Amino acid sequence: MKGFTSLKNIQKDLQSYTVTCVELVEHYLDRIKDQKDINAFVETFDVSASAQAVLVDAKIKEGKAGVLAGLIISIKDNICYEGHKLSASSKMLEGFESLYSSTVVERLLKEDAIIIGRTNCDEFAMGSSNETSFYGPVKNPLDKNKVAGGSSGGAAASVAADLCMAALGSDTGGSIRQPASFTGTVGLKPTYGRVSRHGLIAFGSSFDQIGTFTKNVDDAALITEVIAGKDEFDSTVSRKEVEPYFEEIDSQKDKKQRIAYFDCYVNHKAIDPEVRKRTIEIIEKLRLEGHQVDEVKFDYLDQIVPTYYVLTTAEASSNLARYDGIHFGYRSTNATDLESTYVKSRSEGFGREVKRRIMLGTYVLSAGYYDAYYTKAQKVRRLVRDCTNEVFENYDFIISPTSPHTAFDLNAQKDDQIKMYLEDIYTVQANLAGIPAISLPLGIGSDKMPFGIQLMTSAFNEKKLLSFSKQVVNKFALTSELEKA
């Protein structure tokens, strides 16, 4: 079977009966089996995916198919799907089966998408290389000695290796955008509150947001439009109308934008010279296209990652209190009484990085430290959000690299947690400010590995972000530049 590059061209073939959903499911399940060594999937949903394919094929014949008919999509192992297992790639939830579907899954299925399986991730989405998973690391399909990024590493790899058309991941501090950068895919983190978190295993509840991995911007627009919007099961989701991201994907065509960049990002000491060079090159090209691109000051470079870690570990320590070995999940067989059931189940069920974060989170929330760390970080978060919003009073977008470098070698950073935390240097700002951000595959290093350029915009401006992203990819993706040359 030929490779498909977009949902629209799959749907063309489905409409002309050149291919069926049943064949598509078989094709992708075979590919997943063939490429098992990447370790992208924890489990494939062969039975339900095949059954859904039969249903969707029938609907296509009747002319009643939904807008996502034929979309073969994976979900990260922290997104609930009724009657299916999920584990947040932790021993703690091995064997756990969801009693209900997340809102995003409900909405995908309603529009006739087919969910092919659940993808490997860092344990409880805590990590930047997918190496903290109970199921082992995900390998980068473009170079199997390298990481796929994290925490949604399996999701990114599933799209990059063409094991499905698209993937849902979650992004707390960069967990969609950084793996998208490492695998040459398009990764979108929507505005906080744009997509319901009902049925997403919580990590940092004021940061977490579900988003997409796709091969192109159009598919991101189409899928996000379906999963976004108000939901009575999530009180933190916005009731704002969802704009027609897909239909109006060309709304920014030929429009001149005002774009800001931060010198402290582009010239950060940790940035790879090739990534810097390409970022500057794109800035120059945008100027030549007639866009206004200005250097803008950003005062919180040194505080953003610390703020992010204080707040997310605090939220995580509270969210992960529910894993007690009693109601669901792993229970230690070494326990003798109730207290030791809690303590031993948690100590044996959680991995090292998760325990490390629970400890830090508990510490910053404990008496005597609460104000110095937790309240302080919440105050700095307000400063970061306000100063980010101020930029958007004069600019449409902020441009930066997604990650300081291309994918690194497996095991290379495992033991240096601070270095690992700095992986998120360009991505955490969007989560702190609650704004949408996208990683676009616009760079290739001399190691032949891809890297992404990130665009951020103001809250709830996904339509504009997606439309401009499409323009940028069409103009500056390396393949289209080669074609022009």
Next chain:
Amino acid sequence: MAVDIKTVERIATLSKLEFSETEKQEITVDMNRMLDFVAQLSTADTEGVKPLIYMLEEEAELRKDEVIGSITQQDALKNAPEKDSDFIKVPKVINKD
């Protein structure tokens, strides 16, 4: 050092976690490194700044207070690691003697 073994033990108790002696040493080092790292927070001037707690500007909408039920007892028991036909089982909480 800001965090010593005693602090680690206290935080572990609060977190319902336990660590071996070697792990305690490791986590003491880890926590101190992380606290050094997040100490950069103190360099931001937050005089008069209110903490940011809720990310959404819209006011939360309350739903009607209606009884809609949730899951069945059987479903609730489904994922419990130890159970009988009606209850989740836990080790004895109170010993008679």
